[in-house]
Amino acid sequence: MENVQKKLREEAKNLLEEGKVDVIVGYEQGTLPLTATPCFISDPLEAEKLVWNAFCVQNLAKYVHDVIFLHRESQKRVKPxxxxxxxxxxxARGCTTRSLLxxxxxxxYDRSEVFVIGVPCTGYVDKKKQSALLEGEEVLEGVLANSELQVKTASGDRKVxxxxxxxDNCLTCRFNNPLISDLMIGEAAPPMDADREFEAVDAFEKLPIEERWAYFTKEMAKCIRCYACRNACPSCYCKICFVEQTQPRWVGIGEDETDTQVFQLMRLYHMVGRCVDCGSCIAVCPMGVDLRKFxxxxxxDDLEMFDHRAGTSLDSPAPLSTYRENDREDFIFNP
Amino acid sequence: MAENQSSENWEPRIVAIVCNWCTYAGADLAGISRIQYPPNVRIIRVPCSGRINPFYVVKALQEGADGILVSGCHPGECHYLTGNLSARRKFAALKSFLNYIGMEGDRTIFTWVSASEGDRFAQVIKGVTEAVRALGPAKKLVKHL
Known part of the structure; x- marks a missing residue:
């Protein structure tokens, strides 16, 4: 980790000095202990700010899209x-490169508009899990050393x-190494426990229908519709999202519970073949909705029905934008 | 749509979103041939089953439809060549997902009816009405004003 971070800073500085990139989207030290936050670096001297550790959570592909589109917007009034x-x-770690793909x-955008600095990933810390283990106590100071969090809280020192x-998504991650990169930093990370990735889904599928519905309504009742999940999701880049569209108004804006359910249902459905399981939506959710289950x-389904994995290859198109003659038909009603 | 929810003589209300070229013509043929089928269905005509936004289905459920039927041309017979093939994928994923979150599978029904299948159209409507009647009034995801 340390070496990767050191190398990352050097390479970032070089890239900026050589003018190969105009801005680097990376992570910097957060304002609170044991956090990192996305940052934008365009000055080579600032490359020292970059960090790479287990607290880098957000999927940066979202910001890449934002930066490119802001730049395009600013170029509109410039003579051609x-x-x-x-x-x-x-x-970019594995999931970030999948979102880029x-x-x-x-x-x-075009491939030439992004420069991918690939970094190996061994998973990031789930703030909600950390906070649960510390019984909600505030972290005053903390370091990560030897695969252990040494934390100082008001009630004393703790080790986790x-x-x-x-x-959760890191523990069963299948693509923790970058799938595309222009520059790879560090050795490839060891594989995670990918064979268990659908364990939770398989278990949930076996529950009786009423229990599944009860779980869905219980989780969605937590949602306050802050839309943080949508804002953090790299696959949610529409200029006008359906939740804000008024003609037609797809989702009511009141506090009716079904409006929240419909919002979540449709946002989730938009992720068919487009979710890379980066966990950004879950990390930013202030209410702790269990989005990953869905x-x-x-x-x-993407894998079983369409033999496709989101963002793993430039050649396989998004599953809902294409078709096969022999797609499954077992759901078709025949009287 | 919610007004007949609690009454004893409840009748299922089914929204059928059908494509202009096959199923709508099939419904037409059923009418011309005077084939009887249950009057529980409200037909919405769209240009192609590929044009149907999955949101239509969810929205209809939210607005209180007891069942939704989506029907287009048989695969390979689409007026626009591949519209129904894209639709098939969309609805396979939608149906599976709705089932996963705990919605009854028989409320959202997808099928193909061609323009010459007036009889099949009547059979489909009968089948759907019976399936929805067996489930009773829709409760999940229904917005009450």
């Missing part, structure tokens, strides 16, 4: 001959094993 191309560098596949606080099902 004076328009500048901007290359965005991004510190989805963007490229969906023709959001890193494996216990890793996010997102992972879409992942499973």
């Amino acid at each position: 001959e004076d328009r500048k191309k901007k290359v965005v560098g991004v510190v 989805i963007h490229l596949q969906e023709r959001q 094993a890193l494996a216990e606080v890793l996010a 997102l992972k099902k879409l992942d499973k």
